[in-house]
Amino acid sequence: MIPKREEQQLHRLNADLDQLFQQLDGYSDEQLNRQPSPETWSPLMVARHLMLAEAYSLQYIRKKLSFTDELPPAGIRSRLRSLVLEFYFGSPFKWKAPKAIGDSALLREAPYELGTIKSEWLEQRAQLRELLESFPAGRYREEVYKHPFVGRLSPTGLLRFFQGHFNRHSKQIRQRLA
Incomplete structure (x- = not known):
């Protein structure tokens, strides 16, 4: 059973994802794949980046739990790390995305179809649950x-992390569609 606080977080994540998909449904794949400049991700590249970040996070957890049941306890340090992420997501600072979900990976797979991203991401959220x-x-x-x-x-x-990452990048998606 998922504790109440985490259930609420998951519900908000899914509601925000549904809202993003409703906004994106009003655009063609061609419009959603348009990069404002060669160095700037298209709206669907940003969505794919978000989806991959969540996918690789789940993959890491599954792998970790497959060979150990002993994990460090979450304490004040874990909470501080979470606060650092929250600060970062609310700031204008940028980190370079890890290679597996960054420029080369996204450009190699482009162009994208919203329908494919939508179905894969919704399945992934079901797996998270x-x-x-x-x-x-x-x-x-x-x-x-x-x-x-x-x-x-x-x-x-x-x-x-998922919520802050989603909020930061969904704002980018909306800006690129404006």
């Missing part, structure tokens, strides 16, 4: 995920 539901209660007080820049986070920190 299944994973969170499979956790015993104590797992929510452990550092199950390692963010590439700030380090280990609890499941709550993971959901905060």
Whole structure:
């Protein structure tokens, strides 16, 4: 069972994703694949980046849990790492995306189809729910995920990362469609 706070976070993430898809449905794939400049991601490239970040995060957690049940407890350090991410997502600062979800990966796979991204992302969110539901209660007080820049986070920190990352990049998507 997912604890109430994490259930609310997951619900908000899914509601925000549904709202983004409703906005994107009003555009053609051609419009959504248009890059404002050669160095700037198209709206669908940004969406794909978000989706891949979540996919690789889930993949990491599954792999980690496949060979160990012993994880460090989430404490004040984990919470501080989560706060660093929240600060970053609210700031104008930029980090270069990890290679697997950055420029070369996104350009190599482009152009994208909204329908494909939508179905894959919704399936992925269903898998996230299944994973969170499979956790015993104590797992929510452990550092199950390692963010590439700030380090280990609890499941709550993971959901905060997903939300902050989504908010930052969905704003970029809307700006590129304006």
